[in-house]
Amino acid sequence: MLQQNPKAQGVRNSFAAFDAGRRPRDPGEILVFTGTDGLDVYNPSIPFESAGRTVIAGRVESRDSEKSRTVFFELQGDVWSPIPGTPELPLQDPFVSFFRDGLVVGGVNVEWNGNELVEYHTDFYKGSDVFHLERFLSGPTFMKDIRLLERPDGRVAVFSRPQGQPMLDRYGCIAKIGFAVAGSLAEVTTRFIDEAPLLEGHFLPDEWGSCNQLYNLKNGLIGVIGHESWGEPVDGVFTIHYYSMAFAIDPETRGMTPSKVIASRDCFPAGPQKDKRSQDVVFTSGIVRREGQPSVLYCGLSDCQVGRLVIEDPFLAYESL
Numbered sequence: 001m002l003q004q005n006p007k008a009q010g011v012r013n014s015f016a017a018f019d020a021g022r023r024p025r026d027p028g029e030i031l032v033f034t035g036t037d038g039l040d041v042y043n044p045s046i047p048f049e050s051a052g053r054t055v056i057a058g059r060v061e062s063r064d065s066e067k068s069r070t071v072f073f074e075l076q077g078d079v080w081s082p083i084p085g086t087p088e089l090p091l092q093d094p095f096v097s098f099f100r101d102g103l104v105v106g107g108v109n110v111e112w113n114g115n116e117l118v119e120y121h122t123d124f125y126k127g128s129d130v131f132h133l134e135r136f137l138s139g140p141t142f143m144k145d146i147r148l149l150e151r152p153d154g155r156v157a158v159f160s161r162p163q164g165q166p167m168l169d170r171y172g173c174i175a176k177i178g179f180a181v182a183g184s185l186a187e188v189t190t191r192f193i194d195e196a197p198l199l200e201g202h203f204l205p206d207e208w209g210s211c212n213q214l215y216n217l218k219n220g221l222i223g224v225i226g227h228e229s230w231g232e233p234v235d236g237v238f239t240i241h242y243y244s245m246a247f248a249i250d251p252e253t254r255g256m257t258p259s260k261v262i263a264s265r266d267c268f269p270a271g272p273q274k275d276k277r278s279q280d281v282v283f284t285s286g287i288v289r290r291e292g293q294p295s296v297l298y299c300g301l302s303d304c305q306v307g308r309l310v311i312e313d314p315f316l317a318y319e320s321l
């Protein structure tokens with residue numbers, strides 16, 4: 001099942017296979033956030049434990065703007081509330097990675113000139129907990145969706161996502177996923193990320209996607225929860241379709257499973273959308289695996305809410321390879 005550079009099956013075909021195989025299950029739910037003065041919270045990290053609290057990092061912004069900040073929220077009953085004393089980071093789409101000596105929180109730092117986007121890059125912060133974070137690394141300019149995973153032997157798996165005009169000029173596609181393994185976190189530099197060799201077989205030329213959360217699987221493979229996407233003009237608006245997906249990779253051989261869709265926007269209750277193009281968007285955060293139980297998927301919905309969905313663990317099949 002692991003293949004070197006598998007042939008891309010296409011996002012629309014992957015979604016069709018998912019749609020045809022759905023089983024009735026409890027519908028997804030919308031998470032409730034408080035303490036943001038009416039601003040939206042979306043595209044969060046997965047929940048994690050830090051400083052004795054259950055925490056989510058969430059993207060907070062006005063419905064009519066993309067000028068964001070990342071806020072750390074604590075679960076109190078059924079509501080997520082800001083944690084006093086934690087930093088607010090100038091980031092979009094936060095994520096978290098776990099290391100032996102603490103945690104790494106990252107997100108997209110956007111530079112604005114008024115309302116005009118000038119450039120963006122991914123910033124990384126590390127510390128013992130969410131109260132003590134210091135920035136230590138910035139990714140390449142105009143690259144989102146960089147993810148890190150500490151391996152059992154202390155090496156660090158790095159997934160990148162080059163995109164834009166250079167990819168169109170060189171490869172005739174919107175984006176690809178890059179992958180490399182560093183000897184340690186100290187070896188992960190801007191240049192190392194930028195030079196990660198590209199993987200093939202994820203997306204057709206007019207599609208895009210990336211990795212959102214990484215997992216060490218029991219058999220040594222790396223499990224990836226990500227998203228895959230395509231767009232089309234609808235009534236004069238370029239409408240985007242984002243789905244949650246999963247695949248696995250052997251870090252030694254770079255052999256991969258095909259990616260598979262694991263959730264779509266219609267798995268969740270209907271709700272508001274940020275703009276006309278974003279109704280069919282599930283921006284994946286990742287899953288929380290539960291031994292002997294279904295997993296729980298977390299994601300942003302339509303660029304203005306956060307959803308939670310109980311799903312079958314997508315990695316169980318990969319751990320038996």
